[in-house]
Amino acid sequence: MKTVAQLLNAKGETNQQVHTIAPDQTVLAALGVMAEKNVGALPVVKDGKVIGIISERDYARKVALKGRSSADTPVSTIMSERIITVSPSESVEACMGIMTDSRLRHLPVVKDGQLVGLLSIGDLVKEAIAEQADLIQQLEQYIRGE
Template identity: 40%
Template sequence: MLVTEILKGKGHAVWSVAPDLPLAEACAELERRSVGAVIVCDGDRVVGVLSERDVVRAIARGGEAVLSRPVSDYMTADVVFAAPGETVGVLMQRMTDRRIRHLPVLADGRLNGVISIGDVVKCQIDEATREADSLRTYIAAG
């Protein structure tokens, strides 16, 4: 399955925050949207990803004082992207190798969605289920 097919099913919604937003407000956005990460955008340009993991590390290192600091101080600035034509297998390998759970999708240089590890796992489960059903049908047909 390709990234474009996953996005057709889940949609292209992207929750983003500005790099100068206080970390506490970004945390509120994570909670409000029930997501594990937000994309950090400066205008139309992706400049980072802020994940729950980034927030936990920031608080562990700097205490609650970090909550008033800007997102840009704690986001992951080395953003790893996905492309619409990539396969789930490629994404799974990239996420595993880089130990990341969210990949912003760029199409023609523009942000077009986000693929999470949950989306990848769901896709793999759906594919395995379809394969098992096909095998059952084949075996039953004799």
């Protein structure tokens, strides 16, 4: 199975870019970035370090349902602070386990304390499906004696 670094490299330069937000920016600003970049979560970064993550789920549960104003609420108020990160050398399989066990949809990738990528559950599922399809093809060729 591939490593996180291999998966990030395969995403292509455009899809590798990690969009972030500062903790003092408003939730409305975060929602604007998520909508513009078509992403479901943003790592919250302060002084180059990941200190949290804000997702559409955080907005729905901590702003919309609580009657808060997204224009007046800072990201730091609703971000998830319990962050699990992985290194680029981690396997895709291990990341799937982490995300499943922790019920996460996004997993920041950190190297030497710096954010280098963000994996979504969709990235990992897509890779798992591709690997299974490749294995099936190899087995079919073996059965046919090719």
